Amino acid sequence: MKRHLPAVLVAGWGVLNGLLLVVLAVYRENSMTYWLWGGVVLVVELAALAVLVSSRAGTDQHVRYRVRDRGAGGVLPAAIGLLLVALCPVYGLWLLVVAVPLLMLSVALAVHGTTARER
Structure with missing residues (x-):
């Protein structure tokens, strides 16, 4: 597959x-x-x-490049969180209930890293 x-x-x-x-x-x-x-x-x-x-x-x-991936897992939650913050004026402040935890998760992933080999 x-x-x-x-x-x-x-x-x-x-x-x-x-x-x-x-x-x-x-x-x-x-x-x-x-x-x-x-x-x-x-x-x-x-x-x-x-x-x-x-x-x-x-x-x-095809060439494989090594990219440092420390904190790369926080990019998607940060992008979704920022999108939800941007949509707050249109749909209401209730979106902050979802956006703030996503932004905190992205900060935690950026600070602590996301892979086991980083430890």
């Missing part, structure tokens, strides 16, 4: 967008909406397939 994960990801993304197109059909959207959504999904799916094919064709050029 790990070997075919990029192909599964591209296919899964296409299936998910197909399901979202069905949701649009259930809500009886305008036909232009179907054409726009389907066209954009088709273009992005073709681009993803082109990247997938090109990455498989040039496997001799």
